[in-house]
């Protein structure tokens with residue numbers, strides 16, 4: 001091919017990126033639902049295992065369908081390498097554990113996806129890794145948490161559930177001063193609206209379960225970064241601990257991602273309008289949307305994001321009001337998932353954040369009145385009517 005795919009716009013990369021056609025010349029990406037691979041003779045097996053000749057040896061190591069998915073995501077992200085794994089949590093776990101050993105220190109944000117919080121606070125300390133959860137969203141809170149033995153920094157921005165925004169460039173600079181690697185969980189922003197590697201981060205992780213699938217079907221995850229770091233930190237860990245993604249899921253995600261650019265732009269345009277509707281309603285105590293001027297980190301959001309995502313959070317004052325809102329919805333469904341084409345709303349303090357101790361929950365602003373909403377692809381007028389009616393009922 002004469003064209004360099006790296007120069008394509010995201011929408012084009014998502015359609016043609018990473019395709020390797022079989023001898024049949026199929027149009028749609030092939031699904032290689034196979035565990036293993038065969039060799040013409042004993043020497044051929046020896047060559048492939050030694051790395052002398054390219055080729056696949058076992059789907060725990062690599063698979064042709066998964067490789068197409070990885071190549072497409074790498075192209076979109078502008079990363080040298082991508083490794084796909086079974087879920088977003090497998091991605092976060094591998095990304096962190098490949099960087100640290102006993103005696104090392106990890107810094108993470110105070111607002112984190114629940115399972116990420118568990119890995120940082122409960123799991124890593126079991127292996128002698130010290131962890132610090134930063135006190136606030138400002139870059140100086142992060143800088144104060146760095147230590148000489150800090151090896152990994154985990155940033156989720158915008159963070160779940162109240163869309164707190166962290167300055168990726170400033171935190172990366174502080175982390176690099178002590179030699180730590182920076183991992184950004186870029187799920188809420190999506191690869192369309194935020195490029196952490198260009199802002200100074202070393203690694204990006206995704207739950208592909210969310211916008212990358214976009215249609216609520218399969219679990220998947222990905223880790224992206226430079227060749228050298230990906231090879232050194234993760235090659236053996238991925239081979240020998242087995243968080244491999246199913247080739248079937250890779251195939252579903254490979255097709256899902258074709259419409260990623262289109263979907264998240266449409267969902268985000270609708271979300272911006274709904275955020276204003278929600279913020280202006282008398283029943284709303286507080287509305288959190290990174291694209292609005294009243295967002296606490298609006299300046300940083302405008303600096304590092306080119307779109308403000310399809311997620312909105314808002315506070316209706318009490319659990320009763322939040323539940324009345326949810327129960328009055330007729331188009332928007334009640335679900336804790338996100339990134340889906342279907343609009344969804346959830347009550348974090350009784351669902352996604354019920355395992356977070358109350359003082360910690362309140363410190364990050366997750367009150368009993370909070371609602372988090374995933375804005376889908378439905379018609380704006382239908383969603384506006386549904387949300388306005390539910391707010392009236394709250």
Ligand SMILES: *Cc1c(COP(=O)(O)O)cnc(C)c1O
Nearest residue numbers: 087088089113185187207209220
């Ligand atoms: C969903 C999510 C994860 C975990 O992903 P799974 O695919 O459910 O394992 C991690 N981080 C963020 C920000 C998420 O939204």
